[in-house]
Amino acid sequence: MLIRGPKILTLLTNLKASFTIIDGMLDLVQIAKTVEPMRVYGRVAVVNGLLIEAKGGLSYMQVGARCEILRRNEEPLPVEVVGFREDRALMMPFGPVEGVTPGAEIRISAEGSKVFPTTAWLGRIVDSFGNAIDSHGPLPQGPEGYLLKAAPPAAHTRARVGERLNLGVRAMDVFTTCCRGQRLGVFAGSGVGKSVLLSMLAREATCDAVVVGLIGERGREVREFIEETLGPEGLKRAIVVVATSDEPALKRRQAAYMTLALAEFLRDQGLEVLCLMDSVTRFAMAQREIGLATGEPPTTKGYTPTCFAELPKLLERAGPGPVLADGTQAGPITALFTVLVDGDDHNEPIADAVRGILDGHIVMSRNIAERGRFPAIDVLKSISRTMPECQTIPEREVVRQARKVLSAYSNMEELIRIGAYRTGADPDVDRAIQLNPAVEEFLRQGKDEYTPLDESFTLLAEILSQA
Ligand SMILES: Nc1ncnc2c1ncn2[C@@H]1O[C@H](COP(=O)(O)OP(=O)(O)OP(=O)(O)O)[C@@H](O)[C@H]1O
Ligand SMILES: [Mg+2]
Secondary structure, three states: OOOOHHHHHHHHHHHHHHOOOOOOHHHHHHHHHHOOOOOEEEEEEEEEOOEEEEEOOHHHOOOOOEEEEOOOOOOOEEEEEEEEEOOEEEEEEOOOOOOOOOOOEEEEOOOOOEEOOOHHHOOOEEOOOOOEOOOOOOOOOOOOOEEOOOOOOOHHHOOOOOOEEOOOOHHHHHHOOEEOOOEEEEEEOOOOOHHHHHHHHHHHOOOOEEEEEEEEEOHHHHHHHHHHHHHHHHHHOEEEEEEEOOOOHHHHHHHHHHHHHHHHHHHHOOOOEEEEEEOHHHHHHHHHHHHHHOOOOOOHHHOOHHHHHHHHHHHOOOEOOOEOOOOOEOOOEEEEEEEEOHHHOOOOHHHHHHHHHOOEEEEEOHHHHHOOOOOOEOOOOOEEOOOHHHOOHHHHHHHHHHHHHHHHHHHHHHHHHOOOOOOOOOHHHHHHHHHHHHHHHHHOOOOOOOOOHHHHHHHHHHHHOOO
8 A cells, every 4th residue: 555645745745846825735735744654565374483574575675674563452563674585575573473373464664763862861861762761750842853874974083082981990990091982802701890881980970971782681670770880979970771681682792882872872962972892792692583583604603694794883873073064173072982791701702702892891800800900800801992192101001010010910810829939039010019009009990989080090190109
């Protein structure tokens, strides 16, 4: 069935312009405005697990388009086109497939999904469709739509990474100084302290707005994270996007796209944006589920080729802003993505792929967490690729010396612990033994503690001058 609403509207508007006074023409224009835009319907052919095959209307579909399957006694089921096979379209649902019948009508729309945010969304919690899931009622809708799956800005239009950003976490500010528009990965096994670290940044980092994407989190943890770890202060300047682990893969994947779309919107409002995603591994896992269901071949650890193709498209959306249509440069999106390293294997395929895409990585280690030093950042293994340029020469010297102390100590740690090291054997190790407790204390930081970046450098320089 085809109703060409927009065409009728254009025709009537043109006619009205040519014949200035035609009685009733205005009414007709008004009526045409209420006609739905073009609608094409397909039909359900096969439902196989989470994969729905559709026939009809294929020429109006495209991969990524949002459609709706009409159900008899229930709300229409939103689905997304994920591929095509011969004369069928392959779709996946955003919810349970109960109630879908053979031959059910599918309302096709050729457009990708959009979100219409406003700055009133700050302080709110939304799902992967941009619907409020807190208790403060529906969200106001903005005038401009942001594509959920927008393309990253073209490389030649992007600004360079800007000046440094105060994160408020000593170990990061000093050893992996982050610049505006930089994208960092936080790599850690489960329970090592990724979420707590992100919440510290959400509360303390110097920025105007924060978008937090909780992708594939445990349902129990979400409230805990928002109410306790993030707290009302942190939430005030944040939009939190949530898709828990029990939600369908498409919703989990879309929550990651939503997080970036909201960050792009806030950036376009001229705000300094920090985008935090916990975790990008769960995004890759959702993509793996989708890929496998559509018949893609599994590669390492079952991840399909699209997982590795989608990662850069997602992560590259953060970073320095592009030149806008009016010739001005859009602001940057500084981003931190957590990567859950399965079984503490830092070379697993997603960790490897993400490390290659981002501008630096922060490694958190289970050994350090077990010793009770939080945040459990292993500064010797962490790097920020933009760091030397954003530090002064004296600051670089402080970092170099501190690294030397930490590495001398870690090389001899076993010997020192069993008492096999004799003082005087190596002056560097002697100095490291003397300074190590103070440096460890410097790296230790409570959840609610905050130290400005400049003060962190001064503190560390003081420690190093003691020996
Ligand atoms: N800065 C800190 N100070 C004190 N304790 C901390 C700190 N950071 C983390 N912890 C402790 O580590 C625990 C695990 O932290 P968190 O939930 O952030 O880990 P995670 O890496 O996000 O885990 P998962 O992989 O399960 O999501 C916390 O419950 C808390 O007890
Ligand atoms: Mg966590």
